[in-house]
Amino acid sequence: MVTLRIDGLDVRAEEWWTILETARFYGLEIPTFCYREGLSPWGGCRLCIVEIGEGTNSRMVTSCTYPVTEGLIVRTNSKRGIEARKVLVELLLASCPSSKTIQDLASRFGVQKVRFKVEDEPCVYCGLCVRICAEQMGAKAIGFVNRGGDLKITTPFDRKSEECLRCGACMYVCPACQLRCQGTEAPGVVCGSCLCPQPTCLDSYPDLMCYMGAAGDCGTCVTEKPEQAK
Ligand code: SF4
Ligand code: SF4
Ligand code: FES
Structure with missing residues (x-):
């Protein structure tokens, strides 16, 4: 165990914990975006940054990837x-x-x-889809390709993937695909848009949905129009 100080509170943590895990264990909230419990930390969005050290020696680190050390001083909301x-x-x-x-x-x-x-x-490169596909679904069907402005998530060679399980997990975790806001309504009006997310990937991939296969294959969206429904 190591002892460290977070927001003035002396806490003890296992050596292999990160600052984020330790803070959450003690009920201290640090915002995250690309982090999800059960997936390996990615350290890409930097939203979970905290300040460590004191005075001129202080610096910002990503709490989801930074391991705790003996005597570490952390400020989560400087x-x-x-x-x-x-x-x-x-x-x-x-x-x-x-x-x-x-x-x-x-x-x-x-x-x-x-x-x-x-x-x-269509993508903010949080990497959640890639990690859930590889680490939770065991499929490794999608990954990052290219760099800079050409960076994107796709299947190997941009082809329909044999490895894809059509599980929809990538869409489920994606902050860009799921729950697109359709616009505001007058105060007090329940627009319901949040309850009917549409797969935005259909705009970019007319034949593919979320890099997975034919549109609607994964079953996570409703492609049937209401008048066609029985
Ligand atoms: S639908 Fe395919 S690409 Fe998406 S998480 Fe599942 S296996 Fe991976
Ligand atoms: S497709 Fe979605 S989950 Fe995957 S990296 Fe882009 S924003 Fe993140
Ligand atoms: S939550 Fe994205 S870098 Fe930590």
């Missing part, structure tokens, strides 16, 4: 950390403004405007 998280949320919002997950984050952080160019991308 001014510097909060400001950095707001900028990260703004960047996410610029990439995918209609994601309900990101909209909720923006609301939580009080982000009301986006100073960056809004791109409305």
